[in-house]
Amino acid sequence: MSTDPELRITFQPSGRTVYALPGTTILEAAARVGIVLLTPCGGGGTCGKCLVRVCSGATGSAAARSHRLTAAQMQEGWRLACCTVIESEAVIEIPAASMFERSQKILTGDAGNTLALDPAVTVATLQMPPPTQQDDRPDLERIGAALGETLELDAVRIAAFPRQLRTADWHVHVVREGRRLIDVQPAGKPASVLGVAFDLGTTTVVGTLLDLVTGRELGVASTMNGQIPFGDDVLTRILRIRENPARLPDLQDAAVHSLDEIVSALCRQTGVASNAIVNATLAGNTTMQQIVCGIDPFALGELPFTPVFARSLDIAAIGIGLAIHPSARLHVFPQVGGFVGGDTVAGMLASGFDRLKKPTLLVDIGTNGEIALLHNNQILCASTAAGPAFEGARIAQGMRATAGAIEKVLVKDGDLHINIIGNVPAAGLCGTALIDTVAEMLRHGLLDTTGRMSMPDELPAALPEALRRRVERQGDDARLVLAPATGKQAAVCLIQRDIRELQLASGAIRAGVETLLQRAGLAAADLDAVLLAGAFGNFIRRSNAQRIGLLPPLPHERIRFIGNASSMGAKMALLSVKERARAETLRKRAVHVDLSADPAFQNAFSMAMLFPEETEEKALGH
């Protein structure tokens, strides 16, 4: 909606940087770079846990809800991240006390404070004798002799290599992946050996720059997947390629272009050269992974939805046009089957699925919803086509969570209250507001469990007048006015069709969860934890998500936000070949459950399309 330039936001003490549109909340900006803040109130501005300090830069209030802060605190720059929006370039300090413990644990690895560090690309520092007329061995043999191994060179454009050897007087850092020589750098300064971990989502792409020598994270950047113009879900994109295979390179290039954008942003942020990036990992669903590798997703568009590969692939980055070191390889995550791809494997890796003992459910709510259930050492995986409704698409006035989006809806004091991102009139509503609105409508009798909106003449007698006035007739259906029209801006309404879209999206995920639980012989109550992954997952208000049936009725403490687990898994694999082996083991252990072929899923889906009775919510005592 906004064409404003993105603003650079730096978080301290991590030093992570993100570019975000004016009007983005600090909470969301932080989440984009993997900093998940405490939001037990669901980002409602009431618990005061997401306390951050604005060191420099201008911010504004997303809503007048900062009553938990004193004037002195405000003076010192303290703000609640959930209800403060960015208005200029800013530096923001995140106190450790505000960070989400579980996510933090995940973000720094589950074995301790740091991620395992034994990357595929290694560095050796050598001092070699220079060539003479008596000893004129080719350079590669000379280096190989110094390393005690036979080096290979399948690479191209390692232009600097023979020159660097000589200008550095044969005192060099030798960078290699296995036996394959990648780069040579003068030993006079520290080796610059970086990697980038990509999380290639259907809608959003995230990349993290890591130092492969120290394991240190240098920067995070994200962008939209350039494939979106070809369709907003994987099936549409697959169909477009099925219709015309000549479109595959276009979709591949679009994805690679997004990865390259991230590389540029990371290099700009950190001042490093793209040539220093000598390795990359990528986690995405099977469609994204196949397309980015240039492999036709044809068979993912027909029964039995077969991907091309299961074991991880290591492909030449240059071969797909990825603008990092020309000798670098891209490690593409192993895949389970169907649409359950590398992102799920990465998510399982990040959440330590192979080390957990109690029944655990991992749910990644994206355009494609991926679900993994661990029970008795068995892993069941499935994917459901949730569609992009949660990201605002296919909703009449839906939009992404940027300036102008209604992001929270709450009934209080007899009327409906909204929060809008940024100091602008409401332009539409995003996924969290959609869930909020429908939950409130169910609570106040504006909607029945079949998803039918009550017409103005069918409203409960006890309904407060203000709320009643928001329900309008639209043809044969009702609609709910969230924000009335202003002089400049049309009204923002929720219409009957939007409810149907939400029922499909929410029902698909919930039905997937139920089907896996049923296969494992479990009830939701048996789950030790539900791990919610993905950027969107972190902004859901649990009680509302439960009210609409998206999440099963469980105490909130068992529902945990784990941030971008797919991105985390990609980072772990970038830093460690052992983590790559773990991912491969997880892939082998995982059993793909094809929901489309499962009558139990069809049953569960038709059940889950119905909203729960209110009793279910009350049973949890929230």
Place this chain on the structure above:
Amino acid sequence: MSTDPELRITFQPSGRTVYALPGTTILEAAARVGIVLLTPCGGGGTCGKCLVRVCSGATGSAAARSHRLTAAQMQEGWRLACCTVIESEAVIEIPAASMFERSQKILTGDAGNTLALDPAVTVATLQMPPPTQQDDRPDLERIGAALGETLELDAVRIAAFPRQLRTADWHVHVVREGRRLIDVQPAGKPASVLGVAFDLGTTTVVGTLLDLVTGRELGVASTMNGQIPFGDDVLTRILRIRENPARLPDLQDAAVHSLDEIVSALCRQTGVASNAIVNATLAGNTTMQQIVCGIDPFALGELPFTPVFARSLDIAAIGIGLAIHPSARLHVFPQVGGFVGGDTVAGMLASGFDRLKKPTLLVDIGTNGEIALLHNNQILCASTAAGPAFEGARIAQGMRATAGAIEKVLVKDGDLHINIIGNVPAAGLCGTALIDTVAEMLRHGLLDTTGRMSMPDELPAALPEALRRRVERQGDDARLVLAPATGKQAAVCLIQRDIRELQLASGAIRAGVETLLQRAGLAAADLDAVLLAGAFGNFIRRSNAQRIGLLPPLPHERIRFIGNASSMGAKMALLSVKERARAETLRKRAVHVDLSADPAFQNAFSMAMLFPEETEEKALGH
């Protein structure tokens, strides 16, 4: 000189096609596609051995010397290839009797009539069960199971693969290099599995298209090396990159562009898709091989002239931008050392250096002269910077052997006679004419053994008047008029500086030969054979080359033209992994002799700069 479009010439029965400028002799056009005709008279139009039949198309006479043919023969289209030039698109039949036996033997392999056929890329035809909901293994695992091996996929844009499997009902040809899957083709028609063998010369690039299933040769194409604008010899190009490393990609791209031009021409000739080319081999000198791989030739520009690699490389074709199958690899030949690279190894492979018993010398006269000497199971290799004088460069009125070039010079009946390529006035002279002229000048006392041209007042008293009138004063030096000025065209003359260039070029090669012989403790007379390789080598008139000292005084039957041996070696390696292993063994056995560091070479060079006394020629009795 001419900007005419090139004409398509097809040779029968081989079906080979070449594009050549109007005015090119049939002899030369045929040589470009590896058809070496019998020319015991040195292409002088006198022996009548190079008889060919023009089936269609217009030809002209390079000189009025077709007196060996009857009117009836002429009527039937018979011509002498050496003195007939192409004037339009033509189809030309080459009788077996006209083909050079030794070359033929080489061109079809030395072990028999066909080249060894066990290519790196192989094809298996499989019928697999299609995926079902009970058996939804990823495609790669399904193919791997059918082959009984674990397949790898480091490739990109194998777009057709999952689709082809299904449209072909899982009855397919599976193309792979080792375990690496390259392509899948429907089994309904024969597999199209092609390769291209490149000979990347400093000046000329040749490519041969081969069928990797049948071993059949499908076409040959050649073009100029696109690097020429960067300098006409390797040292100049190395210096340009040493000055500015940013030029390396430019030179790399220029070379790759030439390879791509050849691929386009081959595909156009034969009607195949470039995607069917699934493997390639490339032989060139160390500089060419390093640049095309994107490896800085920096160290080849300073003592001790060290190349980067010795063992062959297999690089991704797509990585250097080579427009063949995106999964194809390019096999780059092993290198010996210094400037002795893959072309020499390929030449040794083609001439069976590892199977010959008697002392044999291989000389490839190109812009870089490469010399290999086999004796007592030892192989000595050296390269000398002959420079491009033999290709017409650095000669005041030098030009390549195309229309307008004086290509032969002969003193007869008291005057100098010239042959010009094409029915056009003389525009300059090419390498063979340069050698001819200098040989005749030596024979008739116009030049002393130091290379000084006699001034008009110093000419021998017995010199015929017509010849005498051709010597003119030019400042402090003399010059020789080969073709007087006409109304439209300036005179073509040989000047003192041209003689100096020839002395350097010829002296460098001869000194290299002498140095290697000396190392091996051999005299020239001990040589069983001198194998002359390279396009230019095939057009040299042996007695003239011996008169100027380029070749040692040996009976002519021991000096053999073997055609483009480097290209032949590249073809052998394309068709057979065993030949690749042989090449690797030859590389290991070969000892690089660095002539620049050898005082014996300096001596030999200063000796070889002097032209031989006439007695040497007479001793051979020619």
